[in-house]
Amino acid sequence: MSEKILVTGGTGYIGSHTAVELLNHGFEVVIVDNLSNSSIDVLDGIKKITGIEPAFEKFDLCDRTKVFDLFKKYSISAIIHFAALKAVGESVRIPLDYYHNNFESLINLLLAMQKNPVAGMVFSSSCTVYGQPDELPVTEKAPIKKAASPYGNTKQVSEEIISDAIYAYPSLKAISLRYFNPIGAHKSAHIGELPTGVPLNLVPFVTQTVAGLREKLRVFGDDYNTPDGTAIRDYIYVCDLAKAHVVAVRRLIEEKNKKKFEVFNLGTGKGISVMEIIKNFEEVTGEKVNYEIVGRREGDIEKVWADTTFANNELGWKANTPLKEILLSAWEWEKKVRNNK
Numbered sequence: 001m002s003e004k005i006l007v008t009g010g011t012g013y014i015g016s017h018t019a020v021e022l023l024n025h026g027f028e029v030v031i032v033d034n035l036s037n038s039s040i041d042v043l044d045g046i047k048k049i050t051g052i053e054p055a056f057e058k059f060d061l062c063d064r065t066k067v068f069d070l071f072k073k074y075s076i077s078a079i080i081h082f083a084a085l086k087a088v089g090e091s092v093r094i095p096l097d098y099y100h101n102n103f104e105s106l107i108n109l110l111l112a113m114q115k116n117p118v119a120g121m122v123f124s125s126s127c128t129v130y131g132q133p134d135e136l137p138v139t140e141k142a143p144i145k146k147a148a149s150p151y152g153n154t155k156q157v158s159e160e161i162i163s164d165a166i167y168a169y170p171s172l173k174a175i176s177l178r179y180f181n182p183i184g185a186h187k188s189a190h191i192g193e194l195p196t197g198v199p200l201n202l203v204p205f206v207t208q209t210v211a212g213l214r215e216k217l218r219v220f221g222d223d224y225n226t227p228d229g230t231a232i233r234d235y236i237y238v239c240d241l242a243k244a245h246v247v248a249v250r251r252l253i254e255e256k257n258k259k260k261f262e263v264f265n266l267g268t269g270k271g272i273s274v275m276e277i278i279k280n281f282e283e284v285t286g287e288k289v290n291y292e293i294v295g296r297r298e299g300d301i302e303k304v305w306a307d308t309t310f311a312n313n314e315l316g317w318k319a320n321t322p323l324k325e326i327l328l329s330a331w332e333w334e335k336k337v338r339n340n341k
């Protein structure tokens with residue numbers, strides 16, 4: 001019998017790509033999502049790619065009774081926990097919603113894990129925990145910097161909650177995956193990133209500008225201490241990222257983890273500037289990106305990219321999709337979404 005993986009936030013951006021990879025690798029998938037920032041149609045996309053429609057339960061993970069009932073209904077082997085509020089700016093405006101939602105859902109899942117025979121949890125964390133690192137590339141051992149937003153703080157404190165719970169309850173174990181900047185869409189263009197309203201992240205803003213939805217991309221700052229003056233990030237293909245979750249979940253189920261709580265950076269190890277994103281996008285799509293240079297965005301850091309040695313060696317995983325291919329997948333997805341509207 002195949003293992004059943006609970007994917008919370010499974011209709012979201014990274015969750016849906018991970019559900020596809022899990023199904024392609026023979027796992028069964030149970031998705032829980034309250035659809036607060038995603039659409040039920042994503043299930044069709046997953047089915048079109050894999051031929052399988054995963055089990056789906058629509059509820060809020062802050063509802064403890066429903067979480068406990070879920071574990072009675074399904075025998076869950078492991079959890080991948082994506083479901084969370086994730087907009088930096090919004091988290092400054094409504095911090096209590098962020099703390100309530102992101103902590104309550106995590107605590108409920110940890111309590112359910114403690115009461116049920118679950119191999120462990122893979123937690124969706126972020127490179128935001130490093131702030132502007134003192135040394136680059138940044139390793140998992142780099143100091144955690146004071147969070148720049150309530151959202152960032154929820155990621156830091158969630159890792160602490162998991163760590164404390166794991167050392168208190170012997171049966172629990174977990175892997176925290178610190179994502180750098182996930183971009184792109186599944187090559188089939190059946191699933192991808194679907195920002196509601198004006199996108200905050202760079203690549204969806206680029207694709208929407210080229211698609212004619214936005215007049216101009218604003219490049220936030222060209223006076224950074226980088227070769228072309230624009231800020232540098234580590235952009236990782238969402239499908240490469242999704243594959244790392246399959247490896248991590250297997251590691252927990254097969255008890256190959258070396259510690260009860262392990263932390264891995266998930267990036268490419270390469271820093272790319274905003275201008276390089278624009279240039280590569282233009283080259284691979286043949287489209288022109290209308291942009292202007294404006295002032296820096298508040299709260300942005302200058303540069304960050306991952307040291308991925310630990311993930312490469314320990315997980316036997318590497319993000320290797322070329323940037324142009326990734327940007328093309330984002331563009332194909334944007335065109336598909338526009339044509340369907």
Ligand code: UD1
Nearest residue numbers: 088126128200201202205218219220231233274297299300
């Ligand atoms: C942001 C979040 C981070 C979160 C990540 C998830 C902030 C400060 N950080 O990271 O916590 O984990 O998304 O994907 O919001 N840019 C432009 N013009 C735009 C949009 C972005 O020039 O219209 C630039 C930014 O200044 C930055 C780069 O593009 O240099 C990447 O920005 P973005 O995609 O928003 O990601 P991060 O800010 O790195």
